[in-house]
Amino acid sequence: MPTAALVSLATSVPPNVFLQKDVLAAAWDVFGPRFPEFSTFSSLFANTGIIKRHGVKPFEWYLEPRGWPERTEAFLEGAEALFVDAAQKALSSADLAGGDIDTVVTVSSTGIATPSLEARVARAMGFRSDVMRVPVFGLGCAGGVSGLSIAARLAKARPGTNVLLVAIELCSLALRHDELTKANIVAISLFGDGAAAIILRAGDGGATEIEDAGEHLWPDTLGIMGWSVDPEGFGVIFQRTIPTFVTDHLNPAVVQILARMRLSMADIDRFICHPGGTKVIDALETAFALGQGTLDCERQVIADFGNMSSPTVLFVLEQARAKGLPARSLLTALGPGFTASCVALRHAA
The missing domain is CATH 3.40.47.10 (Thiolase/Chalcone synthase)
Incomplete structure (x- = not known):
């Protein structure tokens, strides 16, 4: 298929x-x-x-x-x-x-x-x-x-x-x-x-293909992120422990997701991440054993647009595409659940 x-x-x-x-x-x-x-x-x-x-x-x-x-x-x-x-x-x-x-x-x-x-x-x-x-x-x-x-x-x-x-x-x-x-x-x-x-x-090819996708839902993490609802509107549920959670738990979850794709961390040429904020970006670089400053597009997007929730990582992808994608990239984002979501991209030069 x-x-x-x-x-x-x-x-x-x-x-x-x-x-x-x-x-x-x-x-x-x-x-x-x-x-x-x-x-x-x-x-x-x-x-x-x-x-x-x-x-x-x-x-x-x-x-x-x-x-x-x-x-x-x-x-x-x-x-x-x-x-x-x-x-x-x-x-x-x-x-x-x-x-x-x-x-x-x-x-x-x-x-x-x-x-x-x-x-x-x-x-x-x-x-x-x-x-x-x-x-x-x-x-x-x-x-x-x-x-x-x-x-x-x-x-x-x-x-x-x-x-x-x-x-x-x-x-x-x-x-x-x-x-x-x-x-x-x-x-x-x-x-x-x-x-x-x-x-x-x-069906008709393309330079960038969606190779595979996967998610990881952590149990007992409903209180990390989400909305409360009351007569005035949505109220944010937001724990400051998110950067610490990323540092401690994201790597093994992504390793499991990649294993189900029959891939490993070594197969990923570039990580394209949802930038929740500067501290989250720092935590992502630590979790993925990346050098400080590697997530450059993420920092640029957060500087210019802030955290826009779901579309933010696609803004990062837009900038990464403009710079030139490597053979394989991994899009990652964290959201309510608490959930890690990943999509592997294959790019033909």
Whole structure:
């Protein structure tokens, strides 16, 4: 059976640009008077490695408390616009139109849309009435890699068809004024908005093929990362132990995933990782026995866009492709569950 190949990749961010120094100043105004511990946590903003981020709403919008209706309205409006922009770029790069797409996989965990996003943009995208829709919710930061795995399997199952993957997250909409917690401050210091779109096809070859994929779910780790839900919206569940967890547990999990692919660490020429933040990038380099600074594209993406959850690793892949992929790369991301997701790519020069 032919393997799925990457036909095109495109990314998109909303127009509102937030400098990290301005976010910190606003956070002081909003949280400083009410949260005595904020002075201790404010150093997080400088330690993320982030210079700027993007948001779907103007900066001033985030300075007022918001509830579910406002957040949902902002999510639908912003996500639909980003979906169309990223997907149209990917279609243009592949010399395709919306009507050429046979399957759409939509990955998002930062808002609720029913009907789902690909249905809402179907007319604007020109999707056919028989397009297969696969909305995926709840994978968080692992969604870009897991979504690529799902899309590749669907392409492989129907050779010659075009599968569109869109990973889109509006993390900024989860900003909370009422949660005077360290986890909320960490989230405010890290997250931004963005989308990535990939078109896959099996059966006619391609420079970059999806060789294999695998996941590892650790037991009893539900509290490491995720959402809580209350009348105001999503509330972040975020443990600062993630870098330590990566250092201690990721390597053996990835070794097991690779073994199921009949590969080893020595077979991987480049790791392409979801950059959760500077400390997570450092932990990834330690876990994979890489030299300090090896994950250069990861650091550049986090500096320019922040942590956008699921599409972030696809931004890294875009930069790595521009520099030139080696024979075999491994995409990795960690997400709620707590889960490691991996996709092996084979690239022909």
